[in-house]
Amino acid sequence: EAGVVQSPRYKIIEKKQPVAFWCNPISGHNTLYWYRQNLGQGPELLIRYENEEAVDDSQLPKDRFSAERLKGVDSTLKIQPAELGDSAVYLCASSSGGATRFFGPGTRLTVL
Amino acid sequence: EDQVTQSPEALRLQEGESSSLNCSYTVSGLRGLFWYRQDPGKGPEFLFTLYSAGEEKEKERLKATLTKKESFLHITAPKPEDSATYLCAVQGLVTSGSRLTFGEGTQLTVNP
Numbered sequence: 545e546a547g548v549v550q551s552p553r554y555k556i557i558e559k560k561q562p563v564a565f566w567c568n569p570i571s572g573h574n575t576l577y578w579y580r581q582n583l584g585q586g587p588e589l590l591i592r593y594e595n596e597e598a599v600d601d602s603q604l605p606k607d608r609f610s611a612e613r614l615k616g617v618d619s620t621l622k623i624q625p626a627e628l629g630d631s632a633v634y635l636c637a638s639s640s641g642g643a644t645r646f647f648g649p650g651t652r653l654t655v656l
Numbered sequence: 657e658d659q660v661t662q663s664p665e666a667l668r669l670q671e672g673e674s675s676s677l678n679c680s681y682t683v684s685g686l687r688g689l690f691w692y693r694q695d696p697g698k699g700p701e702f703l704f705t706l707y708s709a710g711e712e713k714e715k716e717r718l719k720a721t722l723t724k725k726e727s728f729l730h731i732t733a734p735k736p737e738d739s740a741t742y743l744c745a746v747q748g749l750v751t752s753g754s755r756l757t758f759g760e761g762t763q764l765t766v767n768p
Contacts, residue, residue: 584761585760585761586660586743586745586759586760587700587743587756587758588758589755589756592755600755635699637699642688643687643688643690643705643745643756644690644702644756645702646702647699647700647701648699649698649699650697650698650699652697
């Protein structure tokens with residue numbers, strides 16, 4: 545069974561530029577999460593989807609971050625414009641209920 | 657607000673030298689405590705979920721235990737391939753949905 549797929553794996557951009565990350569969850573998993581992990585820290589939840597609905601986005605910086613999950617499968621996380629402090633690893637995860645069990649490999653973002 | 661503190665930040669062991677990692681937590685009613693392993697450049701890999709004080713779970717050389725204030729991850733006769741960062745997370749009864757609060761992790765190095 546394929547795991548959570550994320551792309552790109554690495555992204556380097558100039559500050560103020562836009563960037564987007566894509567996630568394909570494990571087939572059949574209706575819950576999808578986006579986490580941000582800063583260097584040397586644990587992941588922090590940005591947004592959680594149940595099917596197409598964002599049910600927990602309280603920690604998403606909505607002035608510059610947006611996310612969507614069309615048709616309740618794939619998801620895209622966007623940052624516009626990016627700031628230096630956005631440099632981190634962005635992790636996507638999915639589950640079929642309960643807490644987060646399956647993480648993708650992450651996208652490492654570097655903002656110059 | 658849920659909080660998780662892991663210690664030590666880093667641990668270096670010789671192959672075969674058993675030890676324990678600590679995870680102290682405060683939460684408004686524990687729904688679950690989770691242990692993950694994270695290798696460099698990869699997403700966290702789920703290890704265990706513990707739900708109530710006194711519960712124990714084992715997997716190969718790893719054993720997780722839980723009290724009302726902390727959890728321990730015991731590593732018996734570790735091998736170099738056990739080298740990784742070990743993350744602890746809690747899910748509270750009060751926090752939104754299935755949101756996890758992570759600690760900063762313990763970076764374990766096992767030398768041959």
